[in-house]
Amino acid sequence: MKEFLLITPEIFLALTLAFVIAGEITYYGEQVRLITATALLGLGGAFIQTLISYEHGAAQIFGGALSIDGFSLFFKLFFIVLASFAIATVSHSKEIAEARRSEYCALILASTLAMCLIASVADLALAFLSLLLLNVISHFLAAYGKKSILSTEAAVKSMAFGAVAAALFLYAAAILFATTHSLNIYEIHKVLLTKPLDPQVLLVVFVLLLVSLSYQIGAFPAYMVVPDVLEGAPTPVSAFLSLGPRAAGFAFMTRVLVAVFTQPASSAGHWEILGQFDWTKMLSVVAGLSMGIGSLLAFRQNRAKRLVSYLVVAESGFLLIGLLVLDEVGIAALLYSLVIQLFSLVGIFYVLSFLIDQLQADQLDRLRGAMRGAVPECICLVIFLFCLVGSPPTPGFIAKFSLIGAAIRHERSFLAIAGVFSMVVSSAAVARLVYRLIGDFGDLKEFAVLGSRRSPARKVLLATLLVPMVLAGVFAEFLFNWAGQSLGFIFW
Amino acid sequence: MNNHLISLTVLFPLIGAISQAFVPVPRSRWIALIASLAASACAVILVASMQTQTAEMQAIESFPWVGAYAISYEMAVDGLNALLVLLIAILFPVLISAEWNQQVGVRGLHSLLLVLQTALSGAVCAQDLFLQLFFWGLSALPFYFLVGIWGGEGREKAAFRSTVAATVGNALIFIALIIVYYSIDPHGFSIRELSGGKFAGQHFHFLGYDFQVSWVAFTLISFGLALRAPVWPLHGWFIEMATEGPSTVFVALAAATVPVATYIFLRICYCLFPDVLGTASRIVLAVGAVNLIMGGVCALSQRNLRSLLAYVCLSEVGIVMMGIGSLNATGVVGSVFQQLILGLALAGFGLFSGIISDRTGRSDFLNAQGQRTLGGIAVRAPAVSVVAGVVIVSLLGFPGFGGFVGHSLVVIGSFSVHPFTLFMSGGALLLASYYLFNMYRNVFLGSPGSAVQGFQDLTLRERFYMAPVVCGLLFFGLYPKPLIELIRPTVLTLLSTVR
Numbered sequence: 001m002k003e004f005l006l007i008t009p010e011i012f013l014a015l016t017l018a019f020v021i022a023g024e025i026t027y028y029g030e031q032v033r034l035i036t037a038t039a040l041l042g043l044g045g046a047f048i049q050t051l052i053s054y055e056h057g058a059a060q061i062f063g064g065a066l067s068i069d070g071f072s073l074f075f076k077l078f079f080i081v082l083a084s085f086a087i088a089t090v091s092h093s094k095e096i097a098e099a100r101r102s103e104y105c106a107l108i109l110a111s112t113l114a115m116c117l118i119a120s121v122a123d124l125a126l127a128f129l130s131l132l133l134l135n136v137i138s139h140f141l142a143a144y145g146k147k148s149i150l151s152t153e154a155a156v157k158s159m160a161f162g163a164v165a166a167a168l169f170l171y172a173a174a175i176l177f178a179t180t181h182s183l184n185i186y187e188i189h190k191v192l193l194t195k196p197l198d199p200q201v202l203l204v205v206f207v208l209l210l211v212s213l214s215y216q217i218g219a220f221p222a223y224m225v226v227p228d229v230l231e232g233a234p235t236p237v238s239a240f241l242s243l244g245p246r247a248a249g250f251a252f253m254t255r256v257l258v259a260v261f262t263q264p265a266s267s268a269g270h271w272e273i274l275g276q277f278d279w280t281k282m283l284s285v286v287a288g289l290s291m292g293i294g295s296l297l298a299f300r301q302n303r304a305k306r307l308v309s310y311l312v313v314a315e316s317g318f319l320l321i322g323l324l325v326l327d328e329v330g331i332a333a334l335l336y337s338l339v340i341q342l343f344s345l346v347g348i349f350y351v352l353s354f355l356i357d358q359l360q361a362d363q364l365d366r367l368r369g370a371m372r373g374a375v376p377e378c379i380c381l382v383i384f385l386f387c388l389v390g391s392p393p394t395p396g397f398i399a400k401f402s403l404i405g406a407a408i409r410h411e412r413s414f415l416a417i418a419g420v421f422s423m424v425v426s427s428a429a430v431a432r433l434v435y436r437l438i439g440d441f442g443d444l445k446e447f448a449v450l451g452s453r454r455s456p457a458r459k460v461l462l463a464t465l466l467v468p469m470v471l472a473g474v475f476a477e478f479l480f481n482w483a484g485q486s487l488g489f490i491f492w
Numbered sequence: 493m494n495n496h497l498i499s500l501t502v503l504f505p506l507i508g509a510i511s512q513a514f515v516p517v518p519r520s521r522w523i524a525l526i527a528s529l530a531a532s533a534c535a536v537i538l539v540a541s542m543q544t545q546t547a548e549m550q551a552i553e554s555f556p557w558v559g560a561y562a563i564s565y566e567m568a569v570d571g572l573n574a575l576l577v578l579l580i581a582i583l584f585p586v587l588i589s590a591e592w593n594q595q596v597g598v599r600g601l602h603s604l605l606l607v608l609q610t611a612l613s614g615a616v617c618a619q620d621l622f623l624q625l626f627f628w629g630l631s632a633l634p635f636y637f638l639v640g641i642w643g644g645e646g647r648e649k650a651a652f653r654s655t656v657a658a659t660v661g662n663a664l665i666f667i668a669l670i671i672v673y674y675s676i677d678p679h680g681f682s683i684r685e686l687s688g689g690k691f692a693g694q695h696f697h698f699l700g701y702d703f704q705v706s707w708v709a710f711t712l713i714s715f716g717l718a719l720r721a722p723v724w725p726l727h728g729w730f731i732e733m734a735t736e737g738p739s740t741v742f743v744a745l746a747a748a749t750v751p752v753a754t755y756i757f758l759r760i761c762y763c764l765f766p767d768v769l770g771t772a773s774r775i776v777l778a779v780g781a782v783n784l785i786m787g788g789v790c791a792l793s794q795r796n797l798r799s800l801l802a803y804v805c806l807s808e809v810g811i812v813m814m815g816i817g818s819l820n821a822t823g824v825v826g827s828v829f830q831q832l833i834l835g836l837a838l839a840g841f842g843l844f845s846g847i848i849s850d851r852t853g854r855s856d857f858l859n860a861q862g863q864r865t866l867g868g869i870a871v872r873a874p875a876v877s878v879v880a881g882v883v884i885v886s887l888l889g890f891p892g893f894g895g896f897v898g899h900s901l902v903v904i905g906s907f908s909v910h911p912f913t914l915f916m917s918g919g920a921l922l923l924a925s926y927y928l929f930n931m932y933r934n935v936f937l938g939s940p941g942s943a944v945q946g947f948q949d950l951t952l953r954e955r956f957y958m959a960p961v962v963c964g965l966l967f968f969g970l971y972p973k974p975l976i977e978l979i980r981p982t983v984l985t986l987l988s989t990v991r
């Protein structure tokens with residue numbers, strides 16, 4: 001029974017999904033629809049249940065297939081909040097018609113369920129199924145702008161890359177299973193401790209896993225699909241896809257890499273590589289290339305969504321730094337950075353969605369002077385953008401400092417330099433976008449209100465994104481402590 | 493003593509800025525002014541209550557912010573920053589009053605000025621390097637909007653260039669901070685704990701070479717700050733800001749942000765890298781002297797009040813840097829004092845030139861053929877010409893005005909290091925006398941030109957906001973003793989660590 005108690009957030013999500021689907025099936029033209037409210041209530045319930053789960057402590061359930069611990073609970077809260085924002089923000093979007101929002105809610109809930117499972121998963125077979133479920137829903141979501149060629153292209157590319165990534169993951173899992181006779185990551189670790197893998201086999205397994213998961217986290221070498229998907233998908237979906245599958249990928253990658261390929265070091269809170277093969281060097285190259293390529297290509301873009309998409313690639317590189325240093329402080333920095341990205345990326349895509357609805361375009365030239373008609377939205381967009389790239393004094397700066405600091409602490413100077421370089425180039429890319437937004441602000445003759453004054457709800461939603469983001473900077477200590485505590489009671 | 497006056501000085505403008513979003517015009521203007529004045533009142537009480545004859549930090553407020561990285565909210569005042577607290581307290585209510593009748597987005601303009609007041613007050617009082625960079629980074633953001641939205645024809649380019657310069661500058665400081673942070677064990681950012689030459693002899697290994705922490709961090713911070721203050725030849729963006737930005741915004745940049753940048757340089761170099769300063773002081777002195785002369789030479793050819801102000805600022809920064817590089821109590825005290833005076837004098841210059849360009853629609857005083865475009869304002873507006881006169885003579889360092897004390901102390905101090913600085917200062921003074929009096933002659937004297945027909949003298953509101961600037965220049969020039977007594981003990985203590 002306790003096993004079911006520990007997965008009450010997932011049960012809540014599944015029930016909410018069922019209610020939403022039932023509501024859609026039984027819809028008979030009623031004027032008032034409660035789909036969004038139902039979904040938000042269900043997510044609220046799941047959020048509370050997750051908080052309550054902290055009291056139960058860490059546990060392995062269903063024969064070790066799931067690990068319910070601080071790490072998984074952290075990500076569950078993250079995914080639930082993300083899903084709530086994804087559902088709340090879509091109500092102001094014209095890209096997803098009102099009639100199709102219930103389907104959208106159902107897809108978001110289903111993917112949240114998949115992501116929550118990925119956060120806890122400790123079994124490679126279940127991990128494969130959960131990742132596949134998440135990715136299939138992501139393909140649907142990417143294709144949600146049916147009439148848009150870009151959206152269709154995004155879905156097809158996403159599906160093609162996803163299929164290859166899934167196959168590579170299966171190969172890696174198969175090799176691990178063949179050598180250790182187990183699919184449970186903790187069991188695999190125990191076997192590897194007594195009977196280490198041949199370094200060449202380990203290299204193959206690691207490369208397969210890395211290439212497969214690079215698709216999930218949007219990093220080099222599979223970064224090419226990220227801008228196409230995020231640009232092609234309807235903008236509210238872009239917000240969700242830029243965070244959800246990526247964060248799920250980081251959750252799984254962290255658990256698998258630390259649990260399987262490392263062992264606790266002599267100093268507490270540190271790990272060291274298991275065996276002869278130093279895979280952190282390979283991860284450093286991936287992180288450095290992701291940061292460099294992401295920021296440089298972001299600087300060259302002429303479309304706002306594509307620009308932000310490349311920034312997302314660069315951010316994935318930053319997050320990898322937190323993982324590859326193999327200590328709790330680094331992983332806590334990764335978690336903190338994800339929280340900051342949650343608010344900033346949702347905020348960026350929310351404002352971009354509003355601007356695209358109004359202007360029917362996201363080319364930088366077409367956004368010229370948009371600020372004159374939507375002052376609060378554009379100011380928030382600027383703050384979110386600078387926070388994402390880590391410009392001081394935004395909370396993103398604390399996140400970047402903690403990640404770059406982690407690289408320096410572990411004497412990875414090149415990575416630190418790549419990080420600072422990426423920060424500067426990303427800031428310049430953001431400045432290009434902001435430069436266009438300001439445009440001819442002072443020209444009162446052409447003052448055009450883009451509907452900003454007519455929607456107090458939009459301002460409230462922006463405040464619910466901006467205020468927690470600022471508070472995440474003010475109470476950074478609390479967040480780092482929470483991340484640290486989440487890592488404190490965990491199965492590695 | 494933990495009386496929270498510093499936090500109130502930082503917080504009041506922020507509250508005022510946020511409240512601008514909720515309060516309609518015209519009440520928002522009063523809210524902005526009250527918030528700024530409240531912060532200023534706290535700042536004045538703070539400085540007035542400071543003990544003289546002590547080098548100790550005062551009104552310390554300290555609590556952990558991000559304990560995992562030893563980042564703390566540590567604020568305090570001493571002789572080095574007290575004058576800048578005073579300068580910011582004087583300037584920002586003046587700037588808000590000067591933009592009282594702004595027609596386009598007055599709430600946004602006031603809120604950005606208030607954010608700037610918060611950022612600069614925080615950067616001045618912060619005694620934690622991370623916190624200082626936090627506030628210093630915040631101070632760059634409002635300028636982007638202030639110039640980009642309310643600027644002239646080329647505002648977008650000016651805003652973009654200033655942001656790129658600020659971003660690169662902040663990144664360089666950020667790298668220096670990380671190097672400093674990890675060079676010392678236990679890691680930390682507290683200036684108090686890092687000061688006293690703890691980095692002397694510290695090295696770090698990179699690309700197979702050993703680098704000295706002090707030199708690398710000092711160089712990065714110097715370049716980082718040079719991109720935020722006008723230092724020749726990195727001053728291109730600054731001149732563009734002067735010509736494209738609204739006059740009040742440029743005053744906020746030249747009269748408030750630039751002195752704060754020089755203060756941060758002084759604080760970090762003297763506290764953290766006294767070992768480097770022994771050698772680097774001559775470089776600082778030379779850069780200051782070059783700035784002084786280049787500012788003067790470039791100012792000679794200016795025909796526009798705004799660009800003239802920018803080059804005057806360049807020249808004044810040169811004086812402050814010469815004082816910092818003198819490594820001499822007299823010179824450094826003069827440099828700290830001059831930060832306050834240059835702020836007030838440049839604010840006065842920017843405000844009267846703003847009034848002139850608002851009323852005549854032009855800021856050039858000579859056309860392409862070298863003929864007067866203004867002229868004769870003294871007849872129409874005696875109050876404006878008196879204000880301009882006071883500002884100019886203070887910039888020239890006439891006895892009885894603030895500039896005299898600052899300039900004299902810096903020249904006396906730097907002369908002991910290298911007599912050549914005396915010739916440089918003398919040359920710069922001659923140049924300044926020519927271009928400033930030439931400007932005054934062309935703008936205020938002679939017969940009124942067509943552009944100044946119907947030129948109105950200072951209104952009551954303008955007299956009110958000009959008064960603190962003019963009175964400050966006169967008062968601090970006639971009676972600098974309390975301020976000098978406040979600065980001197982701190983400077984002597986810092987110099988003792990350098991030696």
